[in-house]
Amino acid sequence: MSDTMERTRADLVLPDIASGMLIDGAIVTGEHFIEVIDPATGAPFALAPDATRAELDQAVAAARRAFPAWSATAIEERRALLVRVAERLRAQAEPIGKLLTTEQGKPLSDAIGEIARAAAHMEGLVQLDISDQLLRDDGYERVEIRHRPLGVVGGITPWNVPIMLATLKIAQALYTGNTLVLKPSPLTPLSTLAYGQAIADILPAGVLNVVSGGNDLGAWMTGHPGIAKISFTGSVATGRRVLESAAGTFKRVTLELGGNDPAIVLPDADIEAAADGIARSAFGNCGQICMAVKRVFVHSSIQDALLNALVVRAEAIRVGPGTDPESRMGPLQNKMQFDKVAGLIHDVRNTPGARIVTGGTVRTGKGYFIEPTIVAGLADDAPLVREEQFGPVVPVLVYDDLDDAIARANATEFGLGASIWTSDPAKGSEIAGRIEAGQVWINRHGGNTKDAPFGGAKYSGYGREQGVAGMRSYMELQVVATPSRQ
Numbered sequence: 001m002s003d004t005m006e007r008t009r010a011d012l013v014l015p016d017i018a019s020g021m022l023i024d025g026a027i028v029t030g031e032h033f034i035e036v037i038d039p040a041t042g043a044p045f046a047l048a049p050d051a052t053r054a055e056l057d058q059a060v061a062a063a064r065r066a067f068p069a070w071s072a073t074a075i076e077e078r079r080a081l082l083v084r085v086a087e088r089l090r091a092q093a094e095p096i097g098k099l100l101t102t103e104q105g106k107p108l109s110d111a112i113g114e115i116a117r118a119a120a121h122m123e124g125l126v127q128l129d130i131s132d133q134l135l136r137d138d139g140y141e142r143v144e145i146r147h148r149p150l151g152v153v154g155g156i157t158p159w160n161v162p163i164m165l166a167t168l169k170i171a172q173a174l175y176t177g178n179t180l181v182l183k184p185s186p187l188t189p190l191s192t193l194a195y196g197q198a199i200a201d202i203l204p205a206g207v208l209n210v211v212s213g214g215n216d217l218g219a220w221m222t223g224h225p226g227i228a229k230i231s232f233t234g235s236v237a238t239g240r241r242v243l244e245s246a247a248g249t250f251k252r253v254t255l256e257l258g259g260n261d262p263a264i265v266l267p268d269a270d271i272e273a274a275a276d277g278i279a280r281s282a283f284g285n286c287g288q289i290c291m292a293v294k295r296v297f298v299h300s301s302i303q304d305a306l307l308n309a310l311v312v313r314a315e316a317i318r319v320g321p322g323t324d325p326e327s328r329m330g331p332l333q334n335k336m337q338f339d340k341v342a343g344l345i346h347d348v349r350n351t352p353g354a355r356i357v358t359g360g361t362v363r364t365g366k367g368y369f370i371e372p373t374i375v376a377g378l379a380d381d382a383p384l385v386r387e388e389q390f391g392p393v394v395p396v397l398v399y400d401d402l403d404d405a406i407a408r409a410n411a412t413e414f415g416l417g418a419s420i421w422t423s424d425p426a427k428g429s430e431i432a433g434r435i436e437a438g439q440v441w442i443n444r445h446g447g448n449t450k451d452a453p454f455g456g457a458k459y460s461g462y463g464r465e466q467g468v469a470g471m472r473s474y475m476e477l478q479v480v481a482t483p484s485r486q
């Protein structure tokens with residue numbers, strides 16, 4: 001390590017609002033740390049705790065101790081406490097949002113927007129009716145379907161929308177009567193630590209624990225005998241490891257993984273509206289959204305019009321540090337993702353027939369900035385089409401025959417979302433039935449609501465979150481049959 005690095009390292013501290021992990025109701029700083037990098041500069045700007053296995057064990061033990069009382073707490077009381085959590089999160093949107101922008105890269109207005117949406121989502125989720133059901137009472141026996149909490153849930157989140165994803169896991173795990181050990185990505189730990197610190201006094205000790213550390217910490221959680229369920233959001237490759245590791249202790253597992261969402265634009269589509277929706281989805285959060293448009297299939301009769309409309313939108317996006325109020329798109333979140341997306345653009349430049357219609361600039365110098373990029377002329381087997389780019393680069397592919405477009409849209413191991421753009425919504429809905437994806441939107445792309453179960457088909461996931469179906473995945477179904485007469 002150079003002198004400069006050592007000096008920099010010595011300068012780094014834990015931010016006041018994220019001064020440690022939340023374990024058993026206390027803020028624990030620990031003795032080991034990871035550096036957190038600002039993607040707008042590429043330099044570390046703060047430290048976060050790097051939990052030891054013993055600290056994870058303490059968090060799991062605290063969550064287990066808290067479970068009996070929390071699961072016995074009336075659901076109205078749990079709802080009321082979670083509403084207070086949402087209110088506190090909203091009240092702290094500015095300071096937590098600043099930390100989110102610095103560690104994640106997104107513009108401050110987007111960070112604050114993510115926090116506001118997360119708070120609203122929590123308030124909505126805890127209104128869902130998750131009560132038990134009477135299957136029958138026929139004079140012979142009374143059969144009930146009850147739903148019991150599982151115990152301790154382990155929540156593992158990625159770096160793209162840390163507060164939103166943490167909120168979904170907190171809301172679902174705690175509302176259903178479980179306790180939670182939550183682990184953010186090592187690349188964006190601070191906003192989630194700040195979240196835990198901000199709401200620590202609202203919840204009984206041990207009900208929510210927030211631990212930070214490296215990828216090892218995630219692996220320890222998935223194998224931990226004290227954890228009953230893993231709710232994981234991240235990549236397909238890690239999801240596979242989570243599933244394997246969870247098998248040893250028969251953990252319940254929900255996996256929300258990657259996507260390669262198609263948008264199919266029919267010849268009768270409103271082109272301006274389609275371009276608005278596709279550009280917003282493909283370039284929002286710098287393209288780092290699981291359910292972003294990642295492939296556009298446009299009918300040949302309107303390809304030029306759609307491309308032109310997309311170019312106008314892409315070129316209007318101002319790229320810069322998230323702390324600059326003028327920026328509409330920040331940097332990619334980390335060097336690995338930046339290199340991957342830069343590599344995909346490089347590959348396009350070396351592909352005969354492929355064309356960068358706009359963008360394509362990978363900025364040199366500090367930070368991980370790439371301009372919004374639209375590519376035409378690629379074949380379906382090009383890496384940018386086959387792989388999840390997770391960055392602001394979208395390929396536009398042309399079709400003549402709708403059946404062919406549907407087959408090409410489905411020719412992927414992913415199956416998260418898809419959209420159909422048409423002035424005939426009934427036709428769009430019929431096409432949706434032929435798309436292999438967990439959700440298909442007509443004339444919009446993305447967005448999930450508290451009452452609609454969300455998740456992926458094929459390699460994009462395992463199970464659902466949100467909605468009553470998602471809530472149930474945090475519970476064990478139990479049938480209780482009582483004879484009517486003895």
Ligand code: NAD
Nearest residue numbers: 157158159184185215218219234235238256257258259290
């Ligand atoms: P990742 O899989 O690299 O990491 C996700 C989390 O898993 C991190 O907290 C990481 O520390 C942890 N982890 C790493 N190794 C682990 C292991 N062996 N066991 C347990 N946990 C481990 O994903 P990422 O790069 O942070 O996130 C990007 C991916 O997330 C993209 O593919 C994106 O599509 C996906 N994503 C999906 C959704 C969804 O709802 N479907 C939402 C957001 C992001």
